[in-house]
Amino acid sequence: MDILDILLSASFWAATxxxxxxxxxxxxxxxxCERAGVLNLxxxxxxxxxxxxxxxxxxxxxxxWAGVAVAMLAGMLFGxxxxxxxxxxxxxxxxxxxGITLLATATASFAYRLSLPEVTSPPKIEPFQxxxxxxxxxxxxxxxxxxxxxxxxxxxxxxxxVVSVVLYRTPLGLALRAAGENPASVxxxxxxxxxxxxxxxxxxxxxxxxxxxxLTMSAFSSFxxxxxxxxxxxxIALVVFGAWRPGKAALGALLFAAFDALxxxxxxxxxxxxxxxxxxxxxxxxxSILALVLMSRRAEVxxxxxxxxxxxxx
Numbered sequence: 001m002d003i004l005d006i007l008l009s010a011s012f013w014a015a016t017x018x019x020x021x022x023x024x025x026x027x028x029x030x031x032x033c034e035r036a037g038v039l040n041l042x043x044x045x046x047x048x049x050x051x052x053x054x055x056x057x058x059x060x061x062x063x064x065w066a067g068v069a070v071a072m073l074a075g076m077l078f079g080x081x082x083x084x085x086x087x088x089x090x091x092x093x094x095x096x097x098x099g100i101t102l103l104a105t106a107t108a109s110f111a112y113r114l115s116l117p118e119v120t121s122p123p124k125i126e127p128f129q130x131x132x133x134x135x136x137x138x139x140x141x142x143x144x145x146x147x148x149x150x151x152x153x154x155x156x157x158x159x160x161x162v163v164s165v166v167l168y169r170t171p172l173g174l175a176l177r178a179a180g181e182n183p184a185s186v187x188x189x190x191x192x193x194x195x196x197x198x199x200x201x202x203x204x205x206x207x208x209x210x211x212x213x214x215l216t217m218s219a220f221s222s223f224x225x226x227x228x229x230x231x232x233x234x235x236i237a238l239v240v241f242g243a244w245r246p247g248k249a250a251l252g253a254l255l256f257a258a259f260d261a262l263x264x265x266x267x268x269x270x271x272x273x274x275x276x277x278x279x280x281x282x283x284x285x286x287x288s289i290l291a292l293v294l295m296s297r298r299a300e301v302x303x304x305x306x307x308x309x310x311x312x313x314x
Contacts, residue, residue, distance in 0.1 A: 002269070003262075003266075006262060006265045006266075007262075008141070010140070010141050010143070010144040010145060011144070012258075012261055012262070012265065013141065013142070013144070013145035014144045014145045014148065014149070015257075015261040015264075016145070016254060016257045016258045016261045017145050017146065017149060017153060017254070017257070018149065018153065018218075018219065018257075019219075019257035019260050019261055020156075020250075020253045020254045020256070020257035021149075021152060021153040021156045021214055021218070021219075022047075022156075022211040022212070022214040022215055022219065022231060023211070023231060023234065023235055023238065023253035023256065023257065024156040024157070024159070024160065024211075024250050024253050025156050025159070025207050025208070025210045025211030025214060026043060026047055026207065026208045026211035026212075026231065026232060026235040027235040027238045027239060027242075027249045027250070027252075027253055028159055028160065028163050028204075028207050028246060028249070028250075029043070029075075029203075029204035029205060029206070029207030029208040029211065029235075030043055030204060030208070030235050030236055030238075030239050031163070031204070031239045031242070031244060031245075031246060031249055032163065032176070032200050032203060032204035032207070033200055033201050033204040033205070034180065034239055034244060034302060034305055035167065035176055035177055035180045035200065035244060035302060036176050036177075036179045036180045036196060036197045036200035036201070037179055037180035037181075037183065037197055037302060037304040037305050037306070037307065037309070038082075038083070038086055038087065038093060038197055038200065038201050038305075038306075039093045039094070039097065039305060039306050040079075040082060040093075040097055040100075040201060040204060040205065040208075041093070041094060041096075041097025041098050041100070041101065041236070042078060042079075042082050042096070042097045042098075042099075042100025042101050042104065042205070043097075043101070043205075043208050043232035043233075043235055043236060044101045044105075044228060044230070044231075044232030044233060045078070045100055045101030045102065045103065045104030045105045045232075046074075046075045046078050046079065046100065046101075046104055046205050046208040046209055046212065046232070047208055047209070047211055047212035047215075047228045047231060047232050048104055048105045048108050048212060048225070048228050049074050049075065049078060049104040049105070049107060049108045049209065049212065050071040050072070050074055050075045050208060050209025050210060050211065050212030050213045051071070051108075051212035051213055051215050051216045051223055051227060051228065052074075052108040052111065052112060052212075052216070052223050053067075053070050053071050053073075053074035053108075053209070053213070054067040054068055054070055054071030054074075054209075054210075054212070054213030054216055054217050055067065055125060055213070055216035055217060055222070055223040056070075056111070056112075056115065056223070057070040057071075058125045058126075058217060059123055059125050064126075064127070064128055064217060067213065067217055068152070068210060068213055068217065071209045071210055071212060071213030071217075072206040072207070072209050072210050072213075073206070073209075074209050075205040075206045075207070075208050075209020075210070075212070076202050076203070076205055076206040076209070078100055078103070078104050078205055078209075079201050079202040079203075079204065079205025079206065079208075080198075080201075080202050080205075081100065081103075082096055082097065082100050082201055082205065083197065083198040083201035083202055084198070086201075086308075087194050087197045087198050087201070087308075088194055088198075090308035090310070093306050094306075101232075105225075108225070109225065112223070112225075122222035122223050122224055123222060124221040124222045125216075125217070125221050125222070126221070127150075127216075127217050127218055127219075127220070127221045128150035128151055128152055128217055128218045129150065130148050130149055130150055131148075131149070131150065131151055131154070132147065132148045133147040133148075150218045152210075152213075152214050152217070152218045153218070156214075157250075159207070160246050160247060160250045163246045164245075164246045164247060167246065175189075175191055175196055176196055176200055177302075179193050179196045179197055179200070179304070179309075180302035180303070180304050180305060181302055181303045181304055182303065182304065183304050183307075183309040184309075187309075187311065193309050193311070194309075194311070197309075208232070208235075211231075211235075212228060215227050215228065234256060234285075234288065235253075237288065237289075237292050238252040238253055238256065240292060240299060241288075241291060241292050243298070243299040243300065244299070244300075244301075244302060252288075252291070255288070255291060256284055256288050259283055259284030259287050259288065260284040262283070262284075263280040263281060263283040263284055264280075266280050266283075267280050
């Protein structure tokens with residue numbers, strides 16, 4: 001099988017959409033935070049705690065959607081902590097974000113060991129199953145890729161539209177973007193910059209938690225600590241790649257996912273016997289870095305990103 005055969009296979013594109021789904025959730029969450037002026041480096045840890053919380057909830061007997069809600073709530077709680085420290089108190093967003101990542105990851109580890117002290121291999125749950133859309137799922141190539149996915153994947157793509165509409169077609173979106181561009185103008189309109197920024201971080205962190213839950217409740221059926229594997233940091237890069245626009249950021253997630261799906265399949269070709277597998281693992285990251293460099297040169301960073309705002313200041 002050569003590269004052309006891979007690119008023309010339905011399984012490749014189905015895998016691309018599946019791999020991109022958790023990235024879309026988390027990228028949209030990070031984008032909402034940054035549009036409001038807050039860099040959330042806690043994304044990696046929030047995805048871990050979301051993956052654990054959602055999986056554990058289902059393992060203990062709740063339904064799958066209840067597990068998604070628990071994952072979102074876990075993400076929002078850590079988002080509340082992040083927002084409280086960075087927005088009203090004005091602490092370093094870099095330091096707080098890294099601290100949140102460490103705290104959330106450690107919390108998931110502690111809770112796992114406390115809940116399952118004697119378990120040597122992670123228990124499995126019954127994850128979301130693919131939902132085939134009648135008629136559309138039979139379309140060659142595109143059908144299995146777009147219309148034979150799990151409910152969480154469909155939700156991820158719906159959220160791209162929802163976030164875009166809210167950001168660019170509603171007063172709430174205008175206020176949120178203004179909080180990240182010119183917070184003084186928001187205050188002049190009688191709105192609270194602190195409330196807008198905190199709300200954005202909390203909601204964005206909730207989406208990051210759902211992105212983590214996708215891994216345990218849709219992509220896999222169990223939880224293990226290495227499963228997030230740097231996806232949070234990739235999502236931060238995808239926000240820049242997409243120039244802080246939901247549609248472009250989602251396309252970046254699909255591009256990275258395609259690189260990832262391609263490297264897995266290349267390992268199974270004759271080329272895989274000649275080249276160390278580590279080289280293939282590097283491919284999506286190297287290509288993503290190149291794409292990021294090319295696309296970010298013209299990106300306009302929100303003017304007040306990472307700039308603390310104190311009421312009454314100009």
